[in-house]
Amino acid sequence: MARTDAGIKTRRLTVPILDEDLASLEIGTVVYLDGVIITGREGVYKRVIEDGEEIPGDVTARSNVSFHCSPAASIDEQGNYSVGAVTATASFRFAKSLPDWFAKTDCRVIIGKGGMSPKHYRDIFVPAKAVYFTTVGYGTGALLGRGIKSVEDVFWLDELGIAQAMWVLNVENFGPLLVESDLKGNSLFEQNNKEINANIDRLYEDLKPPSLSRYGETDNKRDELI
Amino acid sequence: MIAIERVEKAAYDIMVKAGIEIPQDYEQGIRAMQTHEKGDLSYFVLEAMLENYDAAREDRRPMCADTGLPRYYVKAGNEARIEGGFIALETALRLATARATQDIPLRPNRVHPINRQDNNNNVGINAPEIDFSFEPDADWIDITTVHKGGLFGTDYRMLFPGDGIDGIKRFFLDVMIAFGKRGLACQPAIVGIGLGGSKDTCMVLGKQAACLRTVGDKNPDPEIAALEAELKEMGNSIGMGAMGFVGSSMVVDCHIEVGYTHTGGMPMSVHSFCLSSRRATARVHNDGRIEFRPDPAWFTPYMRRNTVAWQELMPA
Numbered sequence: 001m002a003r004t005d006a007g008i009k010t011r012r013l014t015v016p017i018l019d020e021d022l023a024s025l026e027i028g029t030v031v032y033l034d035g036v037i038i039t040g041r042e043g044v045y046k047r048v049i050e051d052g053e054e055i056p057g058d059v060t061a062r063s064n065v066s067f068h069c070s071p072a073a074s075i076d077e078q079g080n081y082s083v084g085a086v087t088a089t090a091s092f093r094f095a096k097s098l099p100d101w102f103a104k105t106d107c108r109v110i111i112g113k114g115g116m117s118p119k120h121y122r123d124i125f126v127p128a129k130a131v132y133f134t135t136v137g138y139g140t141g142a143l144l145g146r147g148i149k150s151v152e153d154v155f156w157l158d159e160l161g162i163a164q165a166m167w168v169l170n171v172e173n174f175g176p177l178l179v180e181s182d183l184k185g186n187s188l189f190e191q192n193n194k195e196i197n198a199n200i201d202r203l204y205e206d207l208k209p210p211s212l213s214r215y216g217e218t219d220n221k222r223d224e225l226i
Numbered sequence: 227m228i229a230i231e232r233v234e235k236a237a238y239d240i241m242v243k244a245g246i247e248i249p250q251d252y253e254q255g256i257r258a259m260q261t262h263e264k265g266d267l268s269y270f271v272l273e274a275m276l277e278n279y280d281a282a283r284e285d286r287r288p289m290c291a292d293t294g295l296p297r298y299y300v301k302a303g304n305e306a307r308i309e310g311g312f313i314a315l316e317t318a319l320r321l322a323t324a325r326a327t328q329d330i331p332l333r334p335n336r337v338h339p340i341n342r343q344d345n346n347n348n349v350g351i352n353a354p355e356i357d358f359s360f361e362p363d364a365d366w367i368d369i370t371t372v373h374k375g376g377l378f379g380t381d382y383r384m385l386f387p388g389d390g391i392d393g394i395k396r397f398f399l400d401v402m403i404a405f406g407k408r409g410l411a412c413q414p415a416i417v418g419i420g421l422g423g424s425k426d427t428c429m430v431l432g433k434q435a436a437c438l439r440t441v442g443d444k445n446p447d448p449e450i451a452a453l454e455a456e457l458k459e460m461g462n463s464i465g466m467g468a469m470g471f472v473g474s475s476m477v478v479d480c481h482i483e484v485g486y487t488h489t490g491g492m493p494m495s496v497h498s499f500c501l502s503s504r505r506a507t508a509r510v511h512n513d514g515r516i517e518f519r520p521d522p523a524w525f526t527p528y529m530r531r532n533t534v535a536w537q538e539l540m541p542a
Contacts, residue, residue: 072291074331084331087291114408137275138412139502141291142282161344162334176274189408192471199465207392224407
């Protein structure tokens, strides 16, 4: 008999998310958001961090939540935005940009795919008093799309294109998201990986190694590759 | 003669269908996996995904915003004649891609690899890919579109005959574990494996096995079908489930395709389709009728033929 998800806690939070809300979040809790969130990925980080451009408008005052994503959106001839779905992209690639991003924006929550390494939480997130929410299944684009009430602004659309532009989204009951890291730097993925790693040697014990090896940074199956 | 306007309509309609409606065989596969899932978080992820499929269908919005690399597979009957020929067909498919990207909307994912130029329509140099195959004694064309994420879950390795089945199992586990952690491969997915051929054939066979065969389908060779079942079971006993959480939901189904290869080698490729496995097929009949089909039926007996002349295999 399969278990159910009945034991999983759910919280609904308003953005900007308050310090006391952040402090009380436990890893593995399901979260839904109301308020304004900002998207950003390679193109936005390059503009803001590498090129030193200012973030337009007052968006950083309205939101302390950044989303590693880009929407499935189009713009009609009248300039109206149609957002169908939103799905996160893998966050580990943006680790090098985050210290400057946190410093420039007062961002306290990163939403994305797959979380960051434990070292990134320790060295970057904990000092910035920031936490990480992961999207669920990574394909819940329709549910997240439902949570978008309106597009408040789009910046650098001409320069970066639809997928890379900075979208300012007004959201309601936006989720599900899972709390992956807390303010102490605890990680849900790390906790799960420890349990899974205990089983890995058993999987390989009867299989002889291949005749030609490969160069690589790691051959330890307990290691993560991010 | 198949009117080119019907080809464009079919190509557009399946783009919409693939983006919004999860294939039935895949949804049933996920529901079946969920009944065996004992990990709380992995179970919760599957539940959220099932809700997401419903939301996409109800709202007519894409189930996943990462359009992946939308592309086409065309199977042309040997007797099929298309208005304007295959050049017109390719134009129609590129046009349908651009139109569907704007209308659905799909995320314009296709960019130049170096300067990152985005035409905002999923069309560009060598994009979308259009692969062709042929079928004897038919006057229809089947068009399938696949929207598959492209960043994680695929790998290639040259193994050698002496590595045997152990080598295949090890490499399979390597890929499942490497990309399964944190769910980078968006599992549980249909896993396709290419064995043999030349390097490029090996990659193509594995990709097509993942994206163009339905959940529950078995390779007609009993020995390969047994290996498919064994690898599926192995993937689901790693201890890892959806999103890399503790659980068992990794492989919805495993499909293997083989090709004759170099006598000294045994190349292998592994491909993980998505948790939002987006695929749709339409048949355009000679009279212009468009018929949606739940199974791309890409790997026909003719496609897997293993003799000089196809007719030698036909019953007398």
